[in-house]
Amino acid sequence: MNAISSDAGLAEPHLAEVLAAVGLDVEYVRAEGNTLYRLDEQQREAPVLDFVGGFGSLILGHNHPEIVTYAQDLLRSQLPIHAQFSRAAHADRLASALNSVLRRELGDDERYFAIFANSGAEAVEAAVKHAEFDRSLKLAALSEQIDAHVTQARSLVQGGLAVPADSAYARLDEAGPSGDPVQDLEELIAHVERWNAERLSTPPLFLAPEGAFHGKLVGSVQLTHNEAFRTPFKALAAQARFVPLDQPEAIRKTIDAERRVLLDLAVTDGAVTVVEREFPVFCAFVLEPIQGEGGINMVTREFAEAVRSACDAIGCPVVVDEIQSGMGRSGAFLASSLIGLRGDYYTLAKSLGGGVAKTSVVLIRESRYRREFELVHSSTFAKDGFSSLVALKVLELLEADGGRLYRVVAERGRSLRTMLETVRADFPDVLKDVRGAGLMLGVEFQDQSGSTAGAVRDFARSGFLGYAVAGYLLRRHAVRLFPTGSAANTLRLEPSVALTDDEISQLEAALRDVCSVLRDQDEGRFVGA
């Protein structure tokens, strides 16, 4: 491994340089289950135990035999993969199957409408677009109500049946009635229309927890907390207000701080008054029940209840992003069901494609769904026959035998977590925390900025310790883990449900070794080949 050094005043190393420097830039030639294969110096296949798991895309593992065989049979059958503007029977069946799973998991019969896409971020974009479509229709209805009230007030004043109330003049900062109630009302109406026009032109806001990751496309990247990903593109899309995951009370404070009203006219007992109507500033609250890219952070039941309560109070939809935590990875189909969080929208992707197809979906509960949205949103490849049928097969495997695989995920997750906790207990000076649920776990390493091992110190100070540790584990133990851009000291573990005790033991030996090297501050071993 080539150490990197920011002490020498070199420009900050880029991730690609770091991956190469620590030996992570490996080409893999085959994959199955939890194993990737590289070629060694003799061009022979060498196994690598993979805990990255496609960043949560492989709950069934690499190239699951039933999925691969099914995909091969589909292609041989010459099924229509792209037959847009026809009855998308396979996508409809997939939507129906997803509804059955949600009905089972959520325990109620409300229907969810499916909008399919091709990637996780695209599903989030569709969710954001639908939420804004819904907000814009609400605003249009509110504006129509206000226009009707203005017309009514104008008719009554012109008919001598009403006059502006004294309190109305306070809005105009005027001494009082001019003697011409018709003229006074017109001034009042002009004030109301100016006020409302200014607010109606205000872009919406989103709410998301600190540490959020929802993709890197134009709209979704503004819901991603990592400033390096988000701030260069701020000008392109509506902004989010981020709330700390450990401060549920911050949600209402943030909402209150952004409160806006529209002005309306009311006529009571012949007096025209100005009344305030809530302006829907927030378009949606978007959150992951278990933050992945943010470093495996759990949303608590308390935070979930605060989100639901605050959003219900302002009529704002809750978008539960299960793109990484869903599809059984937590030990339930939806990780949010483990904390009692009921979404108005759910996004799914990654493992929905079974490790061989690319597909995603946003599911919107019927009471929130705007059917007109389908006329303004589409995608060439979404709902394609191949991906829809593969996703159906994935659901069939997950739901088989009364959800046996979810129970296996929970049991394998307990075994993996027990091992990680044991290693952390033996190396408290090296491992800081173990977090997560099911087979979505994270191990946070202690800061090593003060290490006497120069390379360890440099990597830690450059924010690349996690990648350096990952490089050591790959080079020395043929075990593959990664940190994420937003939590560089936390290695994430997202293996498939096929995880074996031997694979857990192999990981344990690797972790104990690297923890010993860090505890001993043994630079030679850390950077060795």
Ligand SMILES: Cc1ncc(COP(=O)(O)O)c(C/N=C/c2cc(O)cc(-c3ccccn3)n2)c1O
């Ligand atoms: C909750 C959630 N919502 C939307 C998305 C976006 O999905 P797409 O990537 O399919 O567009 C993701 C995709 N996750 C990507 C991801 C998740 C993660 O935990 C780490 C890394 C990553 C990628 C490269 C280097 C290091 N880390 N990438 C997600 O996890």
